[in-house]
Amino acid sequence: MEWTIEAGLKYTKKHEWAKAEGDTVTVGISDYAQDKLGSIVFVEFPDADTEVKAGESVAVIESVKAVADTYSPVMGTIVEVNEALLDQPELLNEDPYGEGWMVKIQLAPGAGLSGLMDEKEYEAFIIKEEEA
Amino acid sequence: MIEPTKTPFYEKHLKHKGKMVDYSGWNLPVQFAGIIDEVLRVRRQAGLFDVSHMGEVMVRGPGALAFLQRVLTNDIAALRDNRIMYSPVCYPDGGTVDDILVYRYDGENYLMVVNAGNTRKDYDWFRENLTGDVTLENLSPQTAQLALQGPESLAILKAVTEAPVEGLKYYHFLPQARVAGVDCLVSRTGYTGEDGFELYCPEGEALKLWEGLWEAGEPRGLAPVGLGARDILRLEACLPLYGHELSPELSPLEAGLDRFVSFTKETAFIGREALLQRKAAGLRKKLAGIEMLERGIPREGYTIKAGEGEIGWVSSGTFSPTLNKNVALAFLDPREARVDREVSVVIRTREYPAKVVKIPFYRRG
Numbered sequence: 001m002e003w004t005i006e007a008g009l010k011y012t013k014k015h016e017w018a019k020a021e022g023d024t025v026t027v028g029i030s031d032y033a034q035d036k037l038g039s040i041v042f043v044e045f046p047d048a049d050t051e052v053k054a055g056e057s058v059a060v061i062e063s064v065k066a067v068a069d070t071y072s073p074v075m076g077t078i079v080e081v082n083e084a085l086l087d088q089p090e091l092l093n094e095d096p097y098g099e100g101w102m103v104k105i106q107l108a109p110g111a112g113l114s115g116l117m118d119e120k121e122y123e124a125f126i127i128k129e130e131e132a
Numbered sequence: 133m134i135e136p137t138k139t140p141f142y143e144k145h146l147k148h149k150g151k152m153v154d155y156s157g158w159n160l161p162v163q164f165a166g167i168i169d170e171v172l173r174v175r176r177q178a179g180l181f182d183v184s185h186m187g188e189v190m191v192r193g194p195g196a197l198a199f200l201q202r203v204l205t206n207d208i209a210a211l212r213d214n215r216i217m218y219s220p221v222c223y224p225d226g227g228t229v230d231d232i233l234v235y236r237y238d239g240e241n242y243l244m245v246v247n248a249g250n251t252r253k254d255y256d257w258f259r260e261n262l263t264g265d266v267t268l269e270n271l272s273p274q275t276a277q278l279a280l281q282g283p284e285s286l287a288i289l290k291a292v293t294e295a296p297v298e299g300l301k302y303y304h305f306l307p308q309a310r311v312a313g314v315d316c317l318v319s320r321t322g323y324t325g326e327d328g329f330e331l332y333c334p335e336g337e338a339l340k341l342w343e344g345l346w347e348a349g350e351p352r353g354l355a356p357v358g359l360g361a362r363d364i365l366r367l368e369a370c371l372p373l374y375g376h377e378l379s380p381e382l383s384p385l386e387a388g389l390d391r392f393v394s395f396t397k398e399t400a401f402i403g404r405e406a407l408l409q410r411k412a413a414g415l416r417k418k419l420a421g422i423e424m425l426e427r428g429i430p431r432e433g434y435t436i437k438a439g440e441g442e443i444g445w446v447s448s449g450t451f452s453p454t455l456n457k458n459v460a461l462a463f464l465d466p467r468e469a470r471v472d473r474e475v476s477v478v479i480r481t482r483e484y485p486a487k488v489v490k491i492p493f494y495r496r497g
Contacts, residue, residue: 038360039168041451042429044480060480062429064167064451065360086427 003032005123006097010073010116013125017097018073020113025074027058028101029092032126037063040092045081045103052078054111058103061092070102075111080104139184140276140338148356156249158185161358168453170361171368174324175454177353178282180345181362183323187251188271188332191242195264200234200242201399203261205384205407206392211236216303216319219392220384221254222403226410227380230254231372231389233321237307243271243317247374261402276338280345281328281365284352289318289329291348297329312344323362325369325494364450370421370461370492376432376448377419377461385410386463388419388491417444417463421491428477428484430460435478436486443468443475452493459493460486 009017015033019026034040042062052058052072059070059081081103085091092100117125136159145152150161160182164170173179191200200208206219213236221229230250235243246254255270262268280289289297295309297318305319314337322328333341346354363373372378377387384393385407393407422430430449435442449460460477468475471490476483 038163039166042427044428064364064453065162067429067431 001123001126003030003035003126004097005030005032005119005126007119009097010113010118011122011125012071012073012116014071016070016073018113018116020107023107024079025076025105025107025113026101027070027073027103027105029061029070029096030122031096033068034093034096034100037061037066037068039064040089043085043089043092043102046078048078048081050078051108052076052105058105061089072103072105073116074105074113075108076105077108078103079106139182140335141182141184141278141342144339144342145182145356150356150358153359155359156185158248160185161356163358163360164356167358167360167364170355170357171364171453173353173355174282174326174357174361174365176283177355178280178284178288178328178349179324179355179357179361180342180349181279181281181357182277183279183330184276184335184338185248186272186277187246187248187254188275188277189244189246189251189255189258190269190271191244191258191266192240192269193264193266194240195266196240196242198399199261199263199266201397202263202401203258204232204234205394205401205403206234207394207397208234208236208242209397213238214305214307216305216321218303220378220389221257222383222401222407223380224402224406226383226385226403226406228374228378228383228387229257229380231374231378231384235305235317235319250374274335275332276335276341277330277332278338278341278345279322279324279328279330280349280354281322281324281357282326284349284354285326285328288345288349288352288354292344293318300329312341312348314338314341314344316341323371324365325371325492326365326496363448364452367448367450367459367461368452368454368492368494373448382463383407383410386415386417386419415466418466418469419447419491420444420462420464420469421489421493422446422449422460422462422475422477422486423489423493424458424460424477425474425485425487427458428479429458430462430477430479430486434460436462436464436475437478437483438468438473438475446477454494457493459489461491464488
């Protein structure tokens, strides 16, 4: 596998990762996603306190050649965005699971990470996408 | 679904980890090491581009010049042997069929180099408008083309040829030069704003040419470059791209290519009357440069506003690695397009501040 998949995270079919700590979920994009986008040069976030449903956009990422939305894996309220990415969007390429995290979302009551893939399932998913 | 055509360099692209895409029916690399790195490599050292998708059409016969004078807007009578001219091709209504290069071997033999996606359309257009004793031959299928671009290009080329490439001037060509053991047409042309050469050779010899250039070039910093960087390089230098700055709806006048449109040549070219009328009526839009003042990348189709009013749209936009700025070419209302004018670009739902700037964005020093 030429892309790293961090263990212990949950993954979406749109290549976001999510990590829950208490009722807050940190969201970012996978190494596979950053590699496919290429050099990332711009990130745009909605305002903090924006309420989102699962599948709604929580950020727009622009690479040199493409524009891509990052979608929320969960329902909740955006409580923090990674402002470091506004000045250093390249952190998304360099460290997608660490300093390149994107937003923190406070889970709506009853919301959770069920239905997302674990690292093994995500690996199988990528392999399948690459074959398609 | 039709499979995209592979060029003779396909295996080389894979070996250098090119990300392959379907471009105008051709399977070509969009990037290798990374678009930003590739742009800077061409500006500082040299890049090797597979441009075999470009179309080549040979025009032969005693009527060649008269034919070209009619279908091309530029004045081909002024072109001398072994020199090249850039010219738009227009429809009767002034819209653009394509923009091409014409190579003059002699008064009865010319080579037209046309855009990949337009090759078939152009060939049909030229056939439809054929006059006099002229034959057309589409050489595209058997011709491979490489572009060697960047300040190190001359040193690299000199290492693999005895032909007088050093004395070759901009927009001049050598009809036959032996490069790395392969007979090529070599021209001092390119689509990057840097010094460089374009080399045409028979498809069967193409790999040998690539290998010779690579061997001489790698120690001099040569890198393979994909379509992504090629588009940025041409945009930084403000070279038009068909489908963006030129189209059936956009004439060469709106694209600011007036100096390639000769209203004074003896033959009335196709589209002349319509272009004169557009000129007399006053152009409603004109190509201008835009630079973002804060963040945000202007992309094709985005609206440009001045105050509350819409004044135009982006035809091509990018992050410019050379200038470290976000820039765009845009068609603006000419009354609003004065340099330094503050405007805004609508990116998704927000307006981002920008200003009108002089073009080209980049000119080699």
